[in-house]
Amino acid sequence: MSLLVVDRLSITVPGVSLPLVDALSFALDAGGSLAIVGESGSGKSLAMQALLGLQAPELRVQGSARFNGRELVGVGEATLNAVRGAQIGFVFQDASLSLNPFLPVGLQIAESLQVHRGASRAAAWQEAQRLLDAVRVARPGQRLAQYPHELSGGMRQRVMFAAALACRPQLLIADEPTTALDATVQRQLVDLLRDLRRDFALSLLLITHDLGLVGELCEQTLVLYAGRQMEVGASASLLRAPQHPYTQALLRARPSLTDDVDTPLPAIPGALQRAQLDGRRCRFIGRCTQAMAECDGAEPAWRVAERSALRCHRHTSSGKTTSGE
Ligand SMILES: Nc1ncnc2c1ncn2[C@@H]1O[C@H](COP(=O)(O)OP(=O)(O)OP(=O)(O)O)[C@@H](O)[C@H]1O
Numbered sequence: 001m002s003l004l005v006v007d008r009l010s011i012t013v014p015g016v017s018l019p020l021v022d023a024l025s026f027a028l029d030a031g032g033s034l035a036i037v038g039e040s041g042s043g044k045s046l047a048m049q050a051l052l053g054l055q056a057p058e059l060r061v062q063g064s065a066r067f068n069g070r071e072l073v074g075v076g077e078a079t080l081n082a083v084r085g086a087q088i089g090f091v092f093q094d095a096s097l098s099l100n101p102f103l104p105v106g107l108q109i110a111e112s113l114q115v116h117r118g119a120s121r122a123a124a125w126q127e128a129q130r131l132l133d134a135v136r137v138a139r140p141g142q143r144l145a146q147y148p149h150e151l152s153g154g155m156r157q158r159v160m161f162a163a164a165l166a167c168r169p170q171l172l173i174a175d176e177p178t179t180a181l182d183a184t185v186q187r188q189l190v191d192l193l194r195d196l197r198r199d200f201a202l203s204l205l206l207i208t209h210d211l212g213l214v215g216e217l218c219e220q221t222l223v224l225y226a227g228r229q230m231e232v233g234a235s236a237s238l239l240r241a242p243q244h245p246y247t248q249a250l251l252r253a254r255p256s257l258t259d260d261v262d263t264p265l266p267a268i269p270g271a272l273q274r275a276q277l278d279g280r281r282c283r284f285i286g287r288c289t290q291a292m293a294e295c296d297g298a299e300p301a302w303r304v305a306e307r308s309a310l311r312c313h314r315h316t317s318s319g320k321t322t323s324g325e
Pocket residue numbers: 013020038039040041042043044045046047056058059209
């Protein structure tokens with residue numbers, strides 16, 4: 001059964017015709033996991049913020065996102081507050097921006113238990129200690145009273161996980177949860193996240209530009225380019241045999257573990273031209289090594305093909321058009 005159904009979610013700046021996120025659609029089953037990948041600026045974070053009603057106030061959000069059948073788009077703060085933090089937990093890239101520097105971390109974990117579950121201060125404090133233990137923070141009893149600046153970056157991120165999971169949410173949204181950390185700590189957090197999914201029976205929506213994480217943590221992957229979904233499929237298949245030229249380019253641009261530290265990070269050649277987002281051609285046309293004449297005539301329709309669903313003229317004959325875009 002679908003836990004989250006996102007249908008034509010679009011985010012625009014009033015007065016600007018090109019949406020920042022353009023008709024994003026996907027479904028996530030209870031217990032399932034989906035990674036949203038794409039280059040910087042593709043709209044990954046904006047889309048997740050909009051699901052939680054946390055987008056900047058000047059942005060306009062349209063479409064639908066139903067969580068357990070309950071609409072999240074265009075609803076009031078009371079509805080969002082009942083879901084956010086309680087049924088959907090979230091962790092962002094930089095814990096130092098999310099944690100309050102003036103409050104001990106124990107209070108920050110306990111807070112949502114008091115607000116959402118009506119737990120007493122003492123019970124919430126005890127549960128906070130159990131949660132810190134669950135996210136493998138050593139000496140959790142002592143850590144509770146510490147302030148964020150007294151903890152390492154990796155430890156702060158674990159505190160964020162503990163706070164996000166306090167109310168036993170069904171869904172965790174994690175936006176680049178390991179990006180700001182060094183490789184060893186990243187590895188530990190990826191292992192932790194995998195174990196937390198199992199132990200807390202979590203569905204996971206992971207935003208990342210790190211394709212290495214995708215295969216490890218998510219069964220499904222959605223590829224976003226300039227606000228538009230280009231390909232969706234099983235992660236294993238997408239990583240092994242990507243169909244869309246953009247997914248292929250993303251995979252080629254993956255840094256290798258054997259690269260020397262001085263090797264410049266690989267990138268997809270070319271840059272997005274805003275003029276190519278007019279809906280009359282494929283958005284990836286200016287950077288695609290496989291572009292054909294048709295690609296300049298119309299934006300490809302969303303098609304369900306053999307290995308994945310995608311938006312590419314090269315695959316127009318191999319699948320069937322769907323309205324699921
Ligand atoms: N309030 C805003 N007003 C106008 N444009 C915005 C606003 N917020 C974000 N954008 C633009 O929307 C686009 C998508 O931003 P978003 O942060 O979702 O990208 P992203 O894919 O998460 O990239 P990154 O990995 O760098 O965070 C960017 O071009 C960004 O500049």
